[in-house]
Amino acid sequence: MTTHLALLRGINVSGHNMIKMEALKTTLEAIGFQNVHTYIQSGNVFVDSDEVNPAKVGFLIKQEIFKVFGHEVPVVVIGREDLEACFRNNPFLKEAAIDTKKLYVAFVSAALRSDSINDLKISQFKPDEASIDASRIYIKYVIGAGKTRFDQKYIEKKLNVTATIRNWNTVMQLLKMYGER
Known part of the structure; x- marks a missing residue:
């Protein structure tokens, strides 16, 4: 199972x-x-x-x-391994005094190329930031998730994938729940 x-x-x-x-x-x-x-x-x-x-x-x-x-x-x-990797590889967690309420992860349906961040043209959305790792896009919304145009629809259109975004607190809770199973 x-x-x-x-x-x-x-x-x-x-x-x-x-x-x-x-x-x-x-x-x-x-x-x-x-x-x-x-x-x-x-x-x-x-x-x-x-x-x-x-x-x-x-x-x-x-x-x-x-x-x-x-x-x-x-x-x-x-899978559990993907969620664990998500936790280990989030580059924004290395920043001093990071506000985890501003962190999100877009989980996507296909593996991404390392140059996919260029395809996203994230520079258009400064001060928001993003980083790609396998089938995840780590996002730091400086202006707020509800106020940015850098959302799942934009990601899907630019990368031709299915994407769904979760806030960091949800990611942590899901990881905890995986551990309890």
Whole structure:
């Protein structure tokens, strides 16, 4: 049995794509996922499955959400190792007196090239900063996540990937939850 973390993008945001977590849990259990647990209403779902391929797990979840709830919801599935690497490799944590409330991580659906940061043209969004590591983009929003144009839609358009962003506190809580499984 493999534990996967499915990160759903764009559910329960400003009244759009509303899905109750208990209904989502029941739906995923009905198609064979085990030990299903959710964290907060923004679409963080742990599932255990005999399927080891994260992309297949994501496809099954996306397909079932559309079938049951009628919402087209992008899903990025990651493993414990990816979340642990996210914690170890965040370059902004090395800064003295960093305000973790300004840190975010964009998880993306495909491995990124090292020069992808150039494709993002992050310099247009100064003072916000970003750094790329494998299938993650570490972001430090200086002006605030709600006020920047450097968001998941921009990342998806520039890099042709599916992306979903989590704040650093959520990342830390998900890592803790992985450890408790």
